[in-house]
Each structure stands twice: as C-alpha cells, then as structure tokens.
Amino acid sequence: MDDQLLTIGAFAARARLSAKALRLYDRLGLLPPAQVDEASGYRYYRAEQVERARLVALLRQLDMPLARIAEVVEAPDGAAAADRLAAYWADVEARVAGQRTLAEYLRGRLSGRSSEMYGKFVIETVDVPEQVVISEARHVLAGELPAWIGASLGRLEAAARECGGVTAPPFVVYHAEVSTESDGPAESCVPVADEAAARAWAEQHGRGWETKVSVRPAQRLAYTRITKAQVAHPQILAAFEAVEEWIEGEGLKQAGPCREVYFADWDAAGAQDPVCDVAFPVK
Numbered sequence: 001m002d003d004q005l006l007t008i009g010a011f012a013a014r015a016r017l018s019a020k021a022l023r024l025y026d027r028l029g030l031l032p033p034a035q036v037d038e039a040s041g042y043r044y045y046r047a048e049q050v051e052r053a054r055l056v057a058l059l060r061q062l063d064m065p066l067a068r069i070a071e072v073v074e075a076p077d078g079a080a081a082a083d084r085l086a087a088y089w090a091d092v093e094a095r096v097a098g099q100r101t102l103a104e105y106l107r108g109r110l111s112g113r114s115s116e117m118y119g120k121f122v123i124e125t126v127d128v129p130e131q132v133v134i135s136e137a138r139h140v141l142a143g144e145l146p147a148w149i150g151a152s153l154g155r156l157e158a159a160a161r162e163c164g165g166v167t168a169p170p171f172v173v174y175h176a177e178v179s180t181e182s183d184g185p186a187e188s189c190v191p192v193a194d195e196a197a198a199r200a201w202a203e204q205h206g207r208g209w210e211t212k213v214s215v216r217p218a219q220r221l222a223y224t225r226i227t228k229a230q231v232a233h234p235q236i237l238a239a240f241e242a243v244e245e246w247i248e249g250e251g252l253k254q255a256g257p258c259r260e261v262y263f264a265d266w267d268a269a270g271a272q273d274p275v276c277d278v279a280f281p282v283k
Contacts, residue, residue, distance in 0.1 A: 164193025
C-alpha cells in the first residue's frame, strides 16, 4: 500500500470527522476515497484530502444543497469558491427575509389582528369597458412568477405595438392559486386596439408562447392600490384578503378570478411608489 494513504479511521481522526460521515460524503460524490481495496472494500484517503473533508463538513452545516457544495469544492481557486458561497448565502438571506415577513403576516392573522391589517387598504370600485386582450397563460410556481410576469408582459406589450397599441394597463389574472406548491395557471394580459391585427399576430408569432386573443366583457372591479414594496409576497396577500373582506362586507359577489393591474413603469418606480391595483371582478 502507498505510504501516503490513510485508512478511513486515521483519516477520520485527522479530519475530525466520523467514518460514518466520510462514507456519506463518498456516497454523495463529494469526497471519494483515493483508493478502495477491491478485495476488502476498505477505503483509503490521502492526507491532502483533509482540507476538502473539513470544508464539505462546514458547508453541510449551512444546509447547502449537494449540488451547491460540489460547485464550491470544485471551484478553480479560493476566490471563485468564496464567490459561490457568497451567492448561496445571499439566496439564503433572501429566503429567510421572505419567511420572516410571512411569519409576521401569519402572526397577525392568528392573533386576530386581520382587521387591523386590512384597515390599511383603501378599497374602491371602477368600471372597466369591454377590452380586446392579447394574453399568455402559464402554469407557474411562486418562485418563478416575478420573472415570468416581466417576460410575458414584455412580449405581449411588444406585440401590442404592432396591433394598434396598448389601450389600458396590462394585468395578470390568477385562475387558481399560485404558491410554492400550486401552479395556477396565471394569465398575462395586455389590452390592444386592433383585434384583427392581434389575431393575425398571434397566429403568426404567438404559437410558441400559446398566445391568445379574446374580447373581455365590460365589468366592475373592486380594487386596492399598492406600492412596489407591497407587491412582494407575502405582503400582497393582505391586499387580496382586504379586498375580499370588503366585497363580503358590501354584500357583493366575486364575478371572476382575481388579478393584478400594473399601471406604472415598474423599473422606474421606487419601493414606496404605487404601481399595482389588486382587484376582483364583482357584481
């Protein structure tokens, strides 16, 4: 046997890990032994693998997924590894911030402070005339939703410019719940001026995106206006629920799926600028 090879026990002691952990890292493909005896199945490691073993163990304590650990330990140099770790931790902090906000929202609901939360929203109604709409529907989970909304509305607004122009603010309709487990579908919609041109565009260009053209009847919407910061999940949930509570309190009935109407330039808006109406059709 090569004198530089260490038994799994000796290597475990030097790396300050258990043999069980080393077997797990081997099984996961994160730290394969330098050599495995074909007859006995014994694992042997090289001393220079100690640093990698300790790094894998520390990264596991961060609950880092195996694929991300592999990216870090296989980085070409320390700077690249540090950058990959920083990117992962930024994702963790963003997720925890969202969970913290959701926990506060749920505490408010469970403690009976829902009316207090809903009271912060001003509910109004507006009559929307009949509209010709070019739309794109997609089954999408909550984490994918913001990117898809931006991309789909961008495609549809570009199409609308070839169809007589945009006649009203674009909106997104939720035909079923969109969450981390439920995928809708959601439907991005842009009102256009020329129905014939829109149908021709959809027939020629829109098949890949399942673009459709429809005429939406006139309807009344109950809505509340929210800021860019409030559009983020879960803040927006309180806005939807506030409108639902108002509808019930006014003795009205929901007449269709809920929606978000984006009337402002999203990129130019600041966190506290109004950008969106959370709305329900009512009758």
